[in-house]
Amino acid sequence: xxxxxxxxxxxxxxxxxxxxxxxxxxxxxxxxxxxxxxxxxxxxxxxxxxxxxxxxxxxxxxxxxxxxxxxxxxxxxxxxxxxxxxxxxxxxxxxxxxxxxxxxxxxxxxxxxxxxxxxxxxxxxxxxxxxxxxxxxxxxxxxxxxxxxxxxxxxxxxxxxxxxxxxxxxxxxxxxxxxxxxxxxxxxxxxxxxxxxxxxxxxxxxxxxxxxxxxxxxxxxxxxxxxxxxxxxxxxxxxxxxxxxxxxxxxxxxxxxxxxxxxxxxxxxxxxxxxxxxxxxxxxxxxxxxxxxxxxxxxxxxxxxxxxxx
Numbered sequence: 001x002x003x004x005x006x007x008x009x010x011x012x013x014x015x016x017x018x019x020x021x022x023x024x025x026x027x028x029x030x031x032x033x034x035x036x037x038x039x040x041x042x043x044x045x046x047x048x049x050x051x052x053x054x055x056x057x058x059x060x061x062x063x064x065x066x067x068x069x070x071x072x073x074x075x076x077x078x079x080x081x082x083x084x085x086x087x088x089x090x091x092x093x094x095x096x097x098x099x100x101x102x103x104x105x106x107x108x109x110x111x112x113x114x115x116x117x118x119x120x121x122x123x124x125x126x127x128x129x130x131x132x133x134x135x136x137x138x139x140x141x142x143x144x145x146x147x148x149x150x151x152x153x154x155x156x157x158x159x160x161x162x163x164x165x166x167x168x169x170x171x172x173x174x175x176x177x178x179x180x181x182x183x184x185x186x187x188x189x190x191x192x193x194x195x196x197x198x199x200x201x202x203x204x205x206x207x208x209x210x211x212x213x214x215x216x217x218x219x220x221x222x223x224x225x226x227x228x229x230x231x232x233x234x235x236x237x238x239x240x241x242x243x244x245x246x247x248x249x250x251x252x253x254x255x256x257x258x259x260x261x262x263x264x265x266x267x268x269x270x271x272x273x274x275x276x277x278x279x280x281x282x283x284x285x286x287x288x289x290x291x292x293x294x295x296x297x298x299x300x301x302x303x304x305x306x307x308x309x310x
Contacts, residue, residue, distance in 0.1 A: 013051040015082075016044070016125070017108035017172070020116045021098030023060045027070055029116055030057060031077075036120050038078035044125040045080065053125070054083035054108065057116075058098040064088040095165060096181025096191035103180060108172055113192075115166040117217040118144070127212035128169045131158065138204025139163040139170040139196055142212035151208075151303035158207035161296050161303035165192030167214055170199070178202050185246060185285045188231070190239035193302050194246065197294040230267055237271035243302070246285040247295030 018037050022030065034055055041053035055078070059065050066074070066086035075084045093101060099113055112128070114120070124142060131140040141163035153160035165181075178198045181191045196206045237260055244252035253275075260272035278284055289295045296303050 013048065014109035015107070016041075016050045016053045016110045016112060016129075017102075017106045018053060018055045018112045018114055019058065019099055019102045019106075020055070020114050021058045021060060021093075021095055021102070022065060022116045023092060025061075025065060025116045027065055030066065031074065032119065033114070033116055034074050034078050034081070034084060037114075038080045039122050040120050040125040042080040043122050044129060047126050049126060049129040050110075052082040052108075053080070054085070055081050056102050056106070057084075057086040058093075058102045059086060059088045060092040060094070060098055061088075094183055094187040094191075095189075096186055096195075097183035099165075100180045100183055103172060103176065106172055110169060111172045111175060112169045113165050113167070115216065118167055119215040119217070120167070121213045124212050124214055127209055131207060131209040131212070132169055132171075134205075134207070136203065136205050137207060138174055138199040138202070139168050139206045140209050140212075141169075141207070142167040142214050143208070143210045144214055144216040147216065147218060150305040150307040151301070152306045153208040158209055160206055160208045161294075162193045162196035163206045163208070165195070166216060167212075168192065168196075174199065174202075174204065182246075182285065185242050186239050188235035188239070190236075190243045190302075193243060197247065197289065200294045201289060233265060233267035234271055237265075237268045238274060240300075241271060241275045242285065244295075244297055246287060247297075248287040248290045248292065249295065249297055250287075252297055 020030070020033055037053070037055050044050045044053060057066060071084065071086050078084060087102065089098065089101065103111060110132070120142070128140050128142060131137065144164065144166060149164055151160060151162070175195070178195070182194050183191065186194060200206055241253050241256050241260070244256070257272050257275055260268040263269055298304050
C-alpha cells in the first residue's frame with residue numbers, strides 16, 4: 001500500500017451535525033430537507049469522510065411545526081441519519097440565535113449551517129468535507145443555484161471574503177471558539193459575514209466550493225430580480241448599519257444612516273431610527289478589526305463582486 005492510500009485509510013473521520021433554523025416552514029419542506037440530507041449523508045459516509053451525520057431542526061415559529069409523530073416518521077424514513085431532532089424554541093431567536101442554541105448542545109465535530117429552503121445535491125457533503133480538509137480552512141460554502149452570489153473568489157483556491165449562512169460548513173469547536181454567531185447584534189442578515197470575518201481574524205480561511213451544488217428556492221421577478229418582503233428590507237438595512245460600525249467604519253454607518261433616514265422606504269427609515277435608539281442606549285457592538293485586515297466594504301457590498309449589477 002502506498003503512503004497516500006495509507007494516509008487516506010487512517011485519516012481521522014468526523015461526526016457532522018446539519019442544522020436548519022425554521023420560521024413558519026411547512027412540514028413538507030422539512031421532509032424534503034431531510035430526504036436530501038439523508039441521501040448526501042449516505043454518500044459522505046460511504047466515501048469515508050464522516051463517521052455519522054445527524055439533522056437538527058430548530059423552530060422559531062409561534063407553534064411547533066414538527067410534532068412527535070412527524071418526528072418519528074422523519075427518523076424512520078431517513079436511516080442514513082444517526083439522529084433527527086426538532087427543538088421548538090418558543091420564541092423567534094433569529095438566524096444566528098437559533099443556530100447558537102442548536103450548537104450549544106451539539107457534540108458533533110463539524111456543523112453545517114443550512115437554510116430549510118435549500119435542496120442539496122447527493123455529493124454536496126462530500127465536496128464540502130473535502131474542501132474543509134485543506135490547511136487552515138475555517139469555513140466553506142456551497143454553490144447556490146439558480147442565483148449565485150456575486151462575491152468574488154479565487155478560482156484556484158476558492159478563497160473568498162465571507163461564507164453564506166445559507167449553506168456553510170465549519171468545525172463546531174472553531175465556531176464556538178470565535179464566539180458563534182453574534183445574535184445580539186445581527187438578527188437575520190450579515191451574521192454570516194461577521195462570523196466569517198472573525199474566523200479570518202483568528203487566522204483561518206474562508207472559501208467557496210463550486211462543486212458543492214445546492215438549489216436555493218428563492219422566487220425572482222419576471223426581470224430575474226429579488227422580491228424582498230418587509231422583514232428582509234428592514235433587517236438587511238439594520239445589518240447594513242451595524243456591520244460597518246462593528247468593523248470600525250463609523251463613517252460608512254453615518255452615511256448609510258442618513259441615507260436610510262431620508263429614504264422613501266418605510267423599513268429603511270425604521271432601521272435608521274432603531275440604530276439611533278440602540279446608540280443612545282449604549283447597545284452598539286464594540287468595534288473590532290481597527291486595522292481593516294478583513295472587513296471589506298466595496299460599493300455597498302461586503303466583498304468585490306464578479307458580476308456587474310447593471
